[in-house]
Amino acid sequence: MSKVAVITGGTSGIGLDVAKDLAESGDWRVKLIGSNSQRGQEAARSIQKAEFCQADVAKYIDLAKVFDSIFAEFGRIDFVFANAGVAELEDFFAAQPDAGIPPEPPLGLMQINLDGAVNTVYLAMHYFRRSSKPLSGMKNLILTSSIGGLYPCARTPVYSATKHGIVGLTRSIADKLWQEGVRVNAICPGVVKPALLTDELEALSPQEVQIPIQYVTGLVRKLLAGDDLTDGKGCTVPSSKLFSKTLHISHDAFFFIDQPEFHDESGRLTWEAMMERWKTESS
Template sequence: MGSRFTGRVALITGAGTGIGAATARLVVAEGGKVVLTGRRPAPLAEVAGPLGDAALALPADAADGAAMAAVVAEATERLGRIDVVVANAGGHGLGTAAETTDEGWQLALDANLTSAFVTIRAALPGLVDGGGSVVLVSSLAGLFAGPAVAGYTATKHALIGLSRSIARDYGKHGVRSNVVCPGWVRTAMADEQMDRFGESRGLSRDDAYALLTENTPLGRPADAEEVASVIAFLASSDASIVSGAIVTADAGASAVDLPTIELA
């Protein structure tokens, strides 16, 4: 592996599974240290264990401003700095607008938008001092609308606005901010969705993934490691001139003109 993160520290939310865990492993493999946060201690410990002294697990609710301020303070005290924030925590927001309760709407806001905002806000003083980088993990739902996911769609769209605001306001301090929009990715959360969808159609998990990605140009879902590679690029000096960008990691799905699918 390379050494793009030697001497650098990345704070990753939602780090216990999926894209967050894969990103942590990649950063460490390339010489960096990671601060892993999420609400469940056990998955964080499972990810941190093999990474040894290069990983610091600090369980917290990423949507709790005070908790994330404490995480940033402890991480800075113990590791000396935070150079990168990967705002990866997310979830919730199922249902149409009419079906979404006030509680459901707030859950979507907290999980997808507030979690990113309060984490980045807490880390910004250190990022400004060191000319750091922010990567927010949105979704194709940040660009388009799927069926019956009003809260998820609205909050994933909002992450793009947050990233652009950070890029605009803090670029003069050397801080970069970018967004990754994955399509279907093989993660524990997506596996659960595939299992539910597959059960309704009499399909296995693999067949469900295949059906839902058959009209993408690459015709398959991503692995978490593939999305982690995109995040690592944006977070590293390889992307030193990239800020305010939206990078899709969607097997080409966003390049498809839906009304022409039947012509293929």
């Protein structure tokens, strides 16, 4: 029996390349989720053992129906790639007319990038719990953030805020889900080639910083394998600790990014309470 992968934002870019890689391995059945029917059907036809399911990740009921139909078909889900996201095209800092109330800020991408990720994570958690045991290793949930989720980005501040949210979501859920046999990690790529979203972005990104999409896909496969992993600085994370990790993907290397250090004991104890670690230690 093949393992089952669900990929949001699976009809182009990183999502599509990961889908192709999984399907070609022969071990996976892949479901591509996207909002554009034509592009989705074309993507599915290009991949054996892949099918397209139309849904807007920001609309919970639509996405939930797709997850439920996938589970009804296979009785299992082994990997969810919460990858759907859009770029920020509006100028957040643009001056507005002096008279009257300015138009609403560009919040539509927040619904896709952040609300969509929360919807996807929530549904993945539910159907992972209902699924049979994985055929090998653990179940996996990988979220796509960005270099803009690690560092400030004045050019796209709303996009950056959503991607910071993805990192926070990953770190907040990973400990609990690890206890249920689910490995949760986030990838934070820079500018991926050929998944560049606009000509303007490509012009701003010299060739030496562009990341081959195959490198990102290869790293996703390594996370799914769950073996010990060593980053570009020689930091090795053993298989038993390969969860709740944030991986910044640079041009030809990746780096584990730790959460901020605590500056005093009070901060550390507050965080332990927020993570319910006191409850775990006392039980």
